[in-house]
Amino acid sequence: MTSHLETAHDSATPESGETPEVPRTPWSRFRRRFRTQRVGLISLGYLIFVVGIAVLAPLLATDSPNAQDLRAVLASPSGEHWLGTDDVGRDVFSRLLYASRTSLLAALLAVAVALGLGLVPGLVAGYARGRIDGIVMRIADALMAFPPLILAVALVGVLGPGLTNAMIAVGIVFSPRFLRILRGAAMSIREETYIEAARGLGCSSVSIIGRHVLPNVLSPLIVQISFAAGTAMLAEASLSFLGLGVQPPDASWGAMLGRSYRFYDRAPWVVLFPGIAIALTVLAFNLLGDALRDSLGREER
Amino acid sequence: MTNPRESEPFLQVSDLSVTFRVTGSGFRRVPLHAVSDVSFTLQPGETLGLVGESGSGKSTTGRAVLRLIEPTHGSVRLRGEELTEMSRKELRRKRQAMQMVFQDPYSSLDPSMTIADSLAEAIKQHEDLGRTDVRERASELLDEVGLGRHHLDRYPYEFSGGQRQRIAIARALAVRPELIVCDEAVSALDVSTQNQIIKLLERLQDQEGVGYLFIAHDLAVVRHISDRVAVMYLGRVVEQGPVEQIFERPxxxxxxxxxxxxxxxxxxxxxxxxxxxxxxxxxxxxxxxxxxxxxxxxxxxxxxxxxxxxxxxxxxxxxxxxxxxxxxxxxxxxxxxxxxxxxxxxxxxxxxxxxxxxxxxx
Known part of the structure; x- marks a missing residue:
């Protein structure tokens, strides 16, 4: 990490463009540019930190996340309960650590579902245009016409409450966004000469989409994934707040908020810390998305 | 090369027409006759220059011959086989015989593929080779167009326009085509690079007997490389003949x-x-x-x-x-x-x- 930061400092000085080794692959070019993005690096570091916490939660937790200490209900932060306790006397710090698992997993699942539903139709619609495009886009438009949260609530109503179903619903709600971005990117790429050249070589449409279109839509796609991960985490918080997501006694940051907001005047820490965790993580995903967008842009000439 | 009827033109284009439907004034769909009744023939190892100002239908003609744009009517016969009536699948197989080199060397190579990958894609269309053989063939091709094999693992953005055009030519050659349509293949290059690319094209023609349909607006280049010239105006060939006749006695x-x-x-x-x-x-x-x-x-x-x-x-x-x-x-x-x-x-x-x-x- 330190070496990265040092290099970032070096390349921030002017006229460092003539580095002796020329970047060979898009990956090394990306790294070189990403290193100069301080905010992006901090966000990435923070997210790695959160993932680390999620993985190591059992080791780091000072208490069992579901253990109740009814003698210390809504206790303020202290040496025993670092971030205080909630309304049934559970240790907020330990719950926060365990909840990071649920929240991250939820974001991952929602993005995976959204990508799974949006990727192929988006690329095919953008590349093929015509009637296929019309049909796919009308379906996407119909999905986008619903207010996102209302649609997610309705889908959970159909699928039944629970974290998995909630995140599948969020994924379905997000899928048109992926679809539209991929379609737009595929539409501009299909006009490129190298696509015509590939057709001229006798490549089939499937192999053109897989080999030429997909790799070239990767950068907008990665950016969209990082933004969507942040939004999915918020959506999980909203649904859990409404009681449609993770079911008690399991915790997610959103569920912790939803349960404890009634006590915020007596014990602000029960609201404050999960709120800060959500806000910071969503912010980090968004800032990382920005930094990725700036570093992934194709270098012209 | 072992064609029993050597005199038979290997490419015969007759009455080729391409009509686009474009949105005219008042959002009406009006026909645009980009190419009308264009006919020409090409012998193996021969170069036909296609000239005319912008919008005269030169590029559309080139693409329609390869069916990269569907011709509206007319016939394109390559070695006696009618291209316009082929199914997509047959056509895909037939594409080995005809290739195109595009005007813009900056967009005709996939920016996210290494040169080796770009060439391998073309090679695999033509022959079923193992990984090392494909790489070997790719470096042969680079060699043929005057580039070293150390360029194989580079990305297009690392090359100059002339080098990219060489790579594009190498890729076209990968399938051993009989016809190459050069669509303004040297127009985007500076004059000294143009010269090198033209020499390369001529040398390859001598070696492989490729026929070129050479689309250009630069008359000096066309005069230099062509055996015959067709002049197009608003989608029609207005004059066609041997290069010296066209330039000396228009x-x-x-x-x-x-x-x-x-x-x-x-x-x-x-x-x-x-x-x-x-x-x-x-x-x-x-x-x-x-x-x-x-x-x-x-x-x-x-x-x-x-x-x-x-x-x-x-x-x-x-x-x-x-x-x-x-x-x-x-x-x-x-x-x-x-x-x-x-x-x-x-x-x-x-x-x-x-x-x-x-x-x-x-």
């Missing part, structure tokens, strides 16, 4: 103007010569003039031009011309008048007396 007024627009690299001669300047703009292709499309800009317009479309008529020198001057125009001394070449007008007039009439064009 028959069609448009060819004449086109040549006259091209400067001579000799200030004294350039100042001394008379130039025919084209008046007006290229007409709206969705509403072309009646009769001969060139008549609105032609210095010689006369009676039948507005009503009748002239036919392509064969001239004694072997050219084909689509102009009423040559089928209904004045006849002098038993032959039709022709438009004098823009250069060396004076000395030629003395040599052939039957050309004197056309001086009143000025």
């Amino acid at each position: 028959m069609h007024p448009y060819t004449n103007v086109l040549l006259s627009a091209h400067p001579i690299a000799n200030p004294a001669r350039q100042r001394g010569r008379e130039r025919t300047v084209l008046r007006g703009e290229l007409p709206d292709p969705t509403a072309p003039p009646s009769g001969c499309a060139f008549r609105t800009r032609c210095p010689h317009e006369f009676e039948p031009c507005a009503t009748e479309l002239p036919d392509l008529v064969e001239m004694p020198n072997g050219s084909f011309v689509r102009c009423h001057l040559h089928d209904q125009g004045p006849v002098l001394g038993g032959s039709t008048v022709r438009v004098l070449p823009p250069e060396s007008r004076g000395d030629r007039r003395a040599a052939t007396s039957d050309e004197t009439v056309s001086t009143d064009a000025e």
